[in-house]
Amino acid sequence: MKICCCIKQVPGTTEVKINPETNTLVREGVETQINPFDLYALEEAMRTKEKMAEAGEESTVTVISMGPPQAEDALREAISLGADRAILLSDRAFAGSDTWCTSYVLAKALEKIEPDLVFCGMQAIDGDTGQVGPGIAVHLDMAQTAYVAEVVSIDAKKMVAKRLIEEGYETVELKLPALCTVVKEINEPRTASLRGKMAAKKAEITQWGAAELETPEDKVGLAGSPTQVVKIMTPPCREGGEKFTGETPELVDKLYAELKCLEVV
Amino acid sequence: MSIKVDPTKCNGCTLCVKACPVDAIEVKDKLAVIDLDKCTLCSACVSACRFKAISIEVDKQPAEDLQNYKDVWVFGEQRDGKVAPVVFELINVGRQLADDRSSELSVIILGDNLDEAVADLASYPVDKVYVYEAPELEIYDSERYCRVLTDVMRDYKPEIVLAGATTTGRSFMSGVAIRLYTGLTADCTGLEIGEDGLLHQTRPAYGGNIMATILCPYTRPQMATVRHKVFPTSAKRCEGEAEIIRLTPKPALFGSRSKFVDFVETVGEQGNLVDADIIISGGRGLGGPEGSAPIRELADELGAAVGASRAAVDAGWIPYAHQVGQTGKTVCPKIYIACGISGAVQHQVGLKSSDVIIAINRDPNAPVFDIATHGFVGDIFEVLPALTKKIKALRGAPADSCVIQ
Ligand SMILES: Cc1cc2nc3c(=O)[nH]c(=O)nc-3n(C[C@H](O)[C@H](O)[C@H](O)COP(=O)(O)OP(=O)(O)OC[C@H]3O[C@@H](n4cnc5c(N)ncnc54)[C@H](O)[C@@H]3O)c2cc1C
Numbered sequence: 071m072k073i074c075c076c077i078k079q080v081p082g083t084t085e086v087k088i089n090p091e092t093n094t095l096v097r098e099g100v101e102t103q104i105n106p107f108d109l110y111a112l113e114e115a116m117r118t119k120e121k122m123a124e125a126g127e128e129s130t131v132t133v134i135s136m137g138p139p140q141a142e143d144a145l146r147e148a149i150s151l152g153a154d155r156a157i158l159l160s161d162r163a164f165a166g167s168d169t170w171c172t173s174y175v176l177a178k179a180l181e182k183i184e185p186d187l188v189f190c191g192m193q194a195i196d197g198d199t200g201q202v203g204p205g206i207a208v209h210l211d212m213a214q215t216a217y218v219a220e221v222v223s224i225d226a227k228k229m230v231a232k233r234l235i236e237e238g239y240e241t242v243e244l245k246l247p248a249l250c251t252v253v254k255e256i257n258e259p260r261t262a263s264l265r266g267k268m269a270a271k272k273a274e275i276t277q278w279g280a281a282e283l284e285t286p287e288d289k290v291g292l293a294g295s296p297t298q299v300v301k302i303m304t305p306p307c308r309e310g311g312e313k314f315t316g317e318t319p320e321l322v323d324k325l326y327a328e329l330k331c332l333e334v335v
Numbered sequence: 336m337s338i339k340v341d342p343t344k345c346n347g348c349t350l351c352v353k354a355c356p357v358d359a360i361e362v363k364d365k366l367a368v369i370d371l372d373k374c375t376l377c378s379a380c381v382s383a384c385r386f387k388a389i390s391i392e393v394d395k396q397p398a399e400d401l402q403n404y405k406d407v408w409v410f411g412e413q414r415d416g417k418v419a420p421v422v423f424e425l426i427n428v429g430r431q432l433a434d435d436r437s438s439e440l441s442v443i444i445l446g447d448n449l450d451e452a453v454a455d456l457a458s459y460p461v462d463k464v465y466v467y468e469a470p471e472l473e474i475y476d477s478e479r480y481c482r483v484l485t486d487v488m489r490d491y492k493p494e495i496v497l498a499g500a501t502t503t504g505r506s507f508m509s510g511v512a513i514r515l516y517t518g519l520t521a522d523c524t525g526l527e528i529g530e531d532g533l534l535h536q537t538r539p540a541y542g543g544n545i546m547a548t549i550l551c552p553y554t555r556p557q558m559a560t561v562r563h564k565v566f567p568t569s570a571k572r573c574e575g576e577a578e579i580i581r582l583t584p585k586p587a588l589f590g591s592r593s594k595f596v597d598f599v600e601t602v603g604e605q606g607n608l609v610d611a612d613i614i615i616s617g618g619r620g621l622g623g624p625e626g627s628a629p630i631r632e633l634a635d636e637l638g639a640a641v642g643a644s645r646a647a648v649d650a651g652w653i654p655y656a657h658q659v660g661q662t663g664k665t666v667c668p669k670i671y672i673a674c675g676i677s678g679a680v681q682h683q684v685g686l687k688s689s690d691v692i693i694a695i696n697r698d699p700n701a702p703v704f705d706i707a708t709h710g711f712v713g714d715i716f717e718v719l720p721a722l723t724k725k726i727k728a729l730r731g732a733p734a735d736s737c738v739i740q
Contacts, residue, residue: 081356081541106662138357138373166376166391169521170513195661196541199521201509204477208510213592214477216506219655230596234656235502236607237414241596248592251506254662255655292376292391296518301548302354302382305539308687313710315699318717325693325718326725328709332670332691334613334637335726 071122071129071226074185075115075153076176076206077108079137079144080196104144107191109151110252113259115189116152118224127226130154132183136164136175142275150262150270161279166292169197173205175290178283180210187229188249192217203251213248219255337391338376340367344388354383403492404555407433410484410498410508411444411456411464414475418444418452420568420610421499425561426459427569428526429497433462435528438494441465443487445480447473457577459569464577465491469584475503478591481510486588488515493556495534497526500560501609512558518551519558522665524565524688533557542661542684563609564667601656608640608657614668614689616642616659617652618682620675620696620715624652629719630674636726642666642686644676660685674715678703695719 082101104112112133119129133148135141136159145156159179167175180188190203200216207214215231222230222241232241234253244250262270280290288294314324329335347365359373360380367389369380381389407429412419426442433440439462444452447470456464467487471479480503488496488511496511498504500522512519524546525537534557536549551557608614615637617630627641634641643653645660659666661681671689676682678694678701686692687706694707695715704710711718 138375162371165374168518169509170516170518173509173513198540198542199509199519200505201512201519201521204506204509205513208481208513214506215593216477217502233502236609237602238598238600240598243594243596245592253655254658296512296516296554297520297549297551299547300535300550302379303546303548304544305546308692308706310705310710311708313699313704313707313712315712318713318721321695321711321713321718322721322725325695325709325711325722326729328693329637329670329726334670335730 071119071127071187072132072183072185073115073118073129073187073189074132074134074180074183075108075112075148075189076203077112077133077135077144077148078105078191078194078202079103079135079141080105080194102140102143104147105191105194105196107193107195107252107254109259110254110256111189111191112148112151112153113257114218114221114250114252115187116260117257118187118221121224122226125225132157132185134159134176134179136160136167136172136179138165145275146270146273147262149273150266151260152263152266155276156273157276157278159278159283161290163280163285163287163291166295167290168295168297169199169201169205170296171290171294173202174209174294175283175285176202177206177209178285179278180206182278182283184247186226186246187224188212188247190249190251192251192253200251203249207249210247210249213244213246214250215242215244215248216251218250218252221250221256338369338371338374339390340369341388341390342366344386345384346386346388348385350383350385351380351389354379401553401555404494406439406441406491406493407436407495407497408488408491408493408556409440409442409461410496410504411442411452412499412501412503413444413446413449413452416446416448416452418455419499419501421501421561421563422456423459423568424564424566425497425499426456426461428561428566429495430460430569432495432526432528432534436494436532439463441493443467443484445472445483453579457579458571459577460572461577464579465582466579467582467584469586469589471586471589472584474595475507476591476593476595477507477510478593479589481507481514482588482590483585485511485514486585487582488556496556496558498558498560500562504560508558508560515554515556517554517556517558518549519560520549520551521560523559523561526559526561534559539688542680543665543687544684562665562667601654608642608659608664608666611640611666611668613637613639613670613672614642614659614666614686615639615672615674616644616657616676616686617647617674617715618644618676619646619650621647621652622675623650626675626716627652629716629723633672633719633723633726636723639670639672640668642671644673644679644682673703673707674719676703677701678706
C-alpha cells in the first residue's frame with residue numbers, strides 16, 4: 071500500500087509575539103516545527119503501514135511538504151520519526167499560494183505517486199484554515215473525510231473511520247484511495263529512534279518544482295490564488311484585570327457578585 | 336508576480352524587517368532588500384510599511400463575467416432537520432451584506448424531509464429559501480454535498496456565499512471553492528462590503544496573534560466560513576414572506592465513495608463547547624479524574640459546558656472533545672472560567688476571544704492571570720463547591736451590589 075502524509079513547516083508557536091512598539095510579529099531566530107497535527111497524521115500513516123504488514127502487505131510512507139527550501143528540515147524530522155521517503159515541493163512560482171493553490175500543488179505531486187491513502191493534519195496552526203486536506207481530495211477526486219479520531223479498520227480496498235464532529239462521533243466507510251485529516255485524539259506519536267535519526271541524516275530528499283509537477287504558472291503562487299491577503303494587523307493584546315486574593319468565603323462572595331452582574335445566576 | 340521596494344519611498348526604517356515572518360528582508364544602505372528565495376509573498380511587510388514603499392504586483396484582471404454574479408447566499412447547515420445555530424447568525428450578517436450590495440439574501444438547504452427547517456428559515460428576514468431534498472442528502476456526505484452545492488452555484492451564480500466554520504462547513508466548502516476555482520476565506524470574524532464593492536473578510540491567523548483582511552477580487556463567488564458566535568443571531572422577520580424554491584434533484588450528482596455507518600452522540604454528557612455561552616474548564620489543577628466533579632457540578636448549576644486544558648485531556652480526566660486550545664477547539668463564549676489552568680500560550684489561543692475570562696488558580700503568578708478579566712487566587716476545591724452551594728441557595732434572589740463596572 072502506498073501511504074502519503076502531507077506535512078507543513080510552521081513557526082515554533084511560542085515565538086509568535088507582538089512587538090508593542092511596531093505592532094508587528096516578532097520572530098526571534100527562525101525556529102520552526104512540524105505542524106503539531108501533522109505529527110498525528112504521520113504517526114497514523116506509520117501505524118497503518120504496520121497494520122498492513124501484519125496482514126501481509128508491504129507499504130511505504132512518503133511525506134510531502136510544499137514550502138521554502140528550509141522545509142527540508144521538517145521532512146528530515148519526519149524521516150527520523152519513521153517515514154520511508156520525503157519529497158519537497160519547492161519553487162519560487164509556488165510562493166504566495168493560498169489554500170486553492172497549495173492543495174493543487176500537493177495534489178499534482180500526489181498524482182505522480184498514486185497513493186492509496188493520504189493523511190493530513192486537521193489544520194495548520196499558522197494559516198489555520200483546515201482547507202488544504204479536503205481541497206487535495208477534491209483536486210484528486212478521491213474519497214475523503216475530515217477530523218478523524220480513529221481508524222477503526224483498514225484493508226486494501228476500504229477503511230472505516232470515526233470522525234469527531236460537534237455533537238459526537240460519526241463513523242464512515244471510505245473506498246480507497248482516500249484522504250483523511252486527523253485530530254489529536256487519533257494516537258500518541260512516537261519519538262525519533264536512534265536509527266531514525268541516522269536515516270534522517272543520510273536520506274535523500276526528492277525535490278520537485280513547477281517543471282516536474284507541470285503546474286501552469288497561472289495556477290500556482292500568488293498569480294493562481296483566488297484569495298489575496300491585503301492587510302495584516304495585530305489585535306490589541308488582552309490585558310489581565312483585577313486579581314483577588316483572600317479567604318475562600320471572601321473570594322466566593324466576589325465571584326458570585328460578578329456572576330450576578332453578568333446575569334448568569 | 337513580483338514584490339518591489341520603491342527606492343524613492345523607502346528610508347530604511349526596518350519596520351518591514353521586523354514584520355517579516357521569514358527573515359527575508361535586510362536593510363542595506365538605507366534601502367530594504369528582499370531575498371526572493373526566502374520571501375513567501377505573505378504581504379506582512381506591505382502592511383507594516385508606513386511609507387507605502389513595498390508593493391506586490393498581481394497581474395490578473397477581473398474576469399469580464401463577474402457582473403453576472405448577484406446576491407448573498409447562506410449555507411443552511413442542518414442535522415436531523417434541525418438548522419445549526421450559526422446559520423441564524425449568518426442570516427444576520429448576510430442580510431447586512433445583501434442590503435449593502437442592494438441585492439437579495441438567500442439560504443440554501445440540502446437534506447431530506449426539511450419542511451420544519453424550511454419553515455424555520457423562512458421566518459427569518461431572507462428573500463429566498465432554496466430547498467434541495469433527496470434521501471441521499473439526508474445525512475451529510477462530503478462528496479455529495481460538494482458536488483451538489485457546486486452545481487447549484489454554477490446555475491445560480493451568487494456573488495457571496497457564507498457557511499458556518501463548523502466541521503461540516505470547513506471541510507466541504509473547501510471542495511466547493513476548489514471546483515469553482517474561487518477563494519474561500521476561513522473562520523472569518525469580520526465581513527463587510529468595502530468601497531470597492533468587494534467583500535472584505537477579516538480573520539484571525541497565527542493562533543489569533545494577527546488579523547488578516549482577505550479579498551477575492553478576480554473570481555466569484557466570494558466565499559467565507561464564519562466563526563460561531565461572532566455575529567448575533569438574526570431577529571425574526573416582521574413583514575413579508577420568503578419565496579421558497581424547490582430545486583430538482585440531479586441523481587447523477589449523488590455518487591459517493593463514502594458511506595455513513597453510525598453516529599454516537601456525546602454532547603449530552605457535558606455540553607457542546609462551541610455553542611456554549613459559558614464554559615468552565617479544568618486543568619492540571621484538577622489533580623485526577625475525580626477532580627472534575629466540582630467543575631461539572633458548577634457547570635450543571637450554570638447550564639455551562641465543560642472544557643479542559645491539554646494537560647487534563649492527556650491525563651485522561653476529561654475527553655479530547657472538550658480540549659480548548661491550539662490542538663483542540665477555539666471557543667468564544669460569553670464567559671470562560673479557567674479552573675486550575677496555568678494558561679500556557681497554547682491554551683490561551685483557544686479562548687482569547689471570550690468576552691469575559693475568569694481564572695481561579697492557587698498560583699498568583701500563573702500566566703492565566705495575564706489575560707483574565709477577573710482573577711481569583713484560591714483553591715478550586717474550596718472555591719468551586721462553596722460557589723455552587725451559594726448559587727443554589729440564592730437562586731432567584733434580587734441583585735446585590737456589582738463588583739465590576
Ligand atoms: C494571515 C494569512 C491568512 C490566510 N488566510 C487564508 C484563507 O482564509 N484562505 C486561503 O485560501 N488561504 C489563506 N491563507 C493562505 C494559506 O495559509 C496557505 O495557503 C497555506 O499554504 C495553507 O493553508 P493552511 O496553513 O491554512 O493549511 P491547513 O489547510 O490548515 O492545513 C491542513 C493540512 O494540510 C496539509 N498542508 C497544509 N499546507 C501544506 C504544505 N505547504 N505542505 C504540505 N502539507 C500541507 C497538512 O497536512 C496540514 O495539517 C492565509 C495566509 C496568511 C498568511
